[in-house]
Amino acid sequence: MNKYYIETFGCQMNVHESEKLAGLMEERGLVLAPAASEADVIIFNTCCIRDTAEKKIEGYIGELKALKRSNPDKILAVTGCMTQQVGRAEALKKRFPFIDIILGTANQYDISEKIDELLSLKKRRAQIDISFCDSPRVREDVPVCRTSFPNAWVNIMYGCNNFCTYCIVPYVRGRERSRAKSDILGEIRSLTDKGYAEITLLGQNVDSYGSDFKDGTNFYKLLKDISEIDGKFRVRFMTSHPKDISEEVIKIIAETPNFCKNVHLPVQAGSDAVLKAMNRKYTRSRYLELIDLIRKYMPDCGITTDVMVGFPGETDADFEDTVDLIERVRFQNAFTFVYSPRAGTPAALMEQVAPEVKKERITRLVALQNRISDEISSEYLNKTEEILVEDAPRDGVLVGRTDSGRLVSFHGEKSLIGSFVNVRITSNKASALFGERVENG
Numbered sequence: 221m222n223k224y225y226i227e228t229f230g231c232q233m234n235v236h237e238s239e240k241l242a243g244l245m246e247e248r249g250l251v252l253a254p255a256a257s258e259a260d261v262i263i264f265n266t267c268c269i270r271d272t273a274e275k276k277i278e279g280y281i282g283e284l285k286a287l288k289r290s291n292p293d294k295i296l297a298v299t300g301c302m303t304q305q306v307g308r309a310e311a312l313k314k315r316f317p318f319i320d321i322i323l324g325t326a327n328q329y330d331i332s333e334k335i336d337e338l339l340s341l342k343k344r345r346a347q348i349d350i351s352f353c354d355s356p357r358v359r360e361d362v363p364v365c366r367t368s369f370p371n372a373w374v375n376i377m378y379g380c381n382n383f384c385t386y387c388i389v390p391y392v393r394g395r396e397r398s399r400a401k402s403d404i405l406g407e408i409r410s411l412t413d414k415g416y417a418e419i420t421l422l423g424q425n426v427d428s429y430g431s432d433f434k435d436g437t438n439f440y441k442l443l444k445d446i447s448e449i450d451g452k453f454r455v456r457f458m459t460s461h462p463k464d465i466s467e468e469v470i471k472i473i474a475e476t477p478n479f480c481k482n483v484h485l486p487v488q489a490g491s492d493a494v495l496k497a498m499n500r501k502y503t504r505s506r507y508l509e510l511i512d513l514i515r516k517y518m519p520d521c522g523i524t525t526d527v528m529v530g531f532p533g534e535t536d537a538d539f540e541d542t543v544d545l546i547e548r549v550r551f552q553n554a555f556t557f558v559y560s561p562r563a564g565t566p567a568a569l570m571e572q573v574a575p576e577v578k579k580e581r582i583t584r585l586v587a588l589q590n591r592i593s594d595e596i597s598s599e600y601l602n603k604t605e606e607i608l609v610e611d612a613p614r615d616g617v618l619v620g621r622t623d624s625g626r627l628v629s630f631h632g633e634k635s636l637i638g639s640f641v642n643v644r645i646t647s648n649k650a651s652a653l654f655g656e657r658v659e660n661g
């Protein structure tokens with residue numbers, strides 16, 4: 221056994237957890253294979269936030285059947301959120317009997333031990349372990365093999381206590397658990413020392429960081445300590461919750477040069493009736509007040525959101541409220557979703573909106589947001605922006621992000637990855653920006 225391959229589905233949290241699974245594989249002496257077909261260990265780190273995600277994953281797992289038949293020694297492991305749903309691991313095993321290991325969100329880092337167990341058996345028997353408790357311990361002992369230089373993902377907390385009525389996350393990831401502040405600060409210092417130029421703090425609800433310690437630790441105090449770390453690097457974070465984000469958090473982002481003027485604040489819906497049915501615990505007017513507050517302290521802040529159509533009971537008037545809110549706020553970008561019933565969540569039992577109505581609404585919403593994103597893009601024309609170079613997708617072409625989070629493409633050498641350069645924006649196409657490098661000055 222010498223090669224591994226990881227296919228990751230879902231959010232940044234999963235992307236980072238895959239970096240830890242990769243760390244565990246490298247610790248065993250395996251190296252990354254360029255494709256699943258060349259790997260001895262294939263890991264699927266899964267998501268179940270919407271039905272579309274699960275269908276896609278099942279499709280990919282199905283494709284591995286032929287590969288496993290031609291080489292039964294390959295090990296196929298399925299980990300993460302999808303497996304943690306009630307009855308899902310058994311159903312997966314039944315449908316795809318060639319899966320060797322299934323691990324849930326609380327024990328996926330036991331993968332190495334499970335591989336050893338599997339290899340010690342005379343006749344292979346699937347290792348399925350999705351044991352779960354609501355508050356699994358925070359593990360600081362897992363090696364990380366980072367894949368997103370110059371950005372580094374840093375978890376600050378795990379789980380969620382909010383139980384939005386549409387959302388499966390609290391059921392598959394358990395209650396909020398924060399990492400100790402000293403561990404987070406130590407990790408950030410060591411990353412910036414190694415040249416990582418962007419730190420993205422991750423949590424399902426970063427604004428409630430520390431509340432489980434019950435000693436006054438909070439997200440603002442964490443940001444304050446991070447703001448005191450020397451060096452030039454960017455800090456972003458996701459995801460904030462409108463019911464919890466505080467004025468002092470908004471102020472410290474505004475006042476700290478290293479903190480990106482970029483806030484992701486999911487609104488989900490623009491109607492009070494729908495927000496209430498979603499258990500979001502804020503109103504439309506409170507959300508709009510927060511937007512005003514962010515813009516008061518940071519007029520150029522790139523504000524992005526998540527928004528959903530077709531939540532059970534959403535009327536035409538409710539949907540018009542969402543359209544109106546999107547027009548008022550003018551988000552830099554919005555991730556738009558069609559509500560997808562998730563078994564075990566309260567909303568799955570409510571009266572559903574007809575599929576054709578959902579389709580009409582999402583089409584309208586996407587067109588509206590595209591127009592707004594395009595208009596906001598044009599406002600960047602001729603401006604010079606500081607860009608952190610993140611990647612070179614083609615020879616001589618670089619991409620990076622503005623402080624506000626917009627992606628910009630321009631010409632330059634690959635060696636610039638990880639550096640800050642000044643770029644004048646020369647054109648735009650929908651939400652993509654194009655520019656040319658100007659001397660840093």
Ligand code: 5AD
Binds near residue numbers: 486527
């Ligand atoms: N259906 C559709 N979208 C969902 N999201 C969460 N649960 C669902 C669901 N059941 C969306 C929310 C959340 C984002 C990560 O995914 O908008 O903010």
Ligand code: SF4
Binds near residue numbers: 381382383425
């Ligand atoms: Fe899901 Fe709501 Fe928790 Fe976000 S805050 S993870 S949408 S339950």
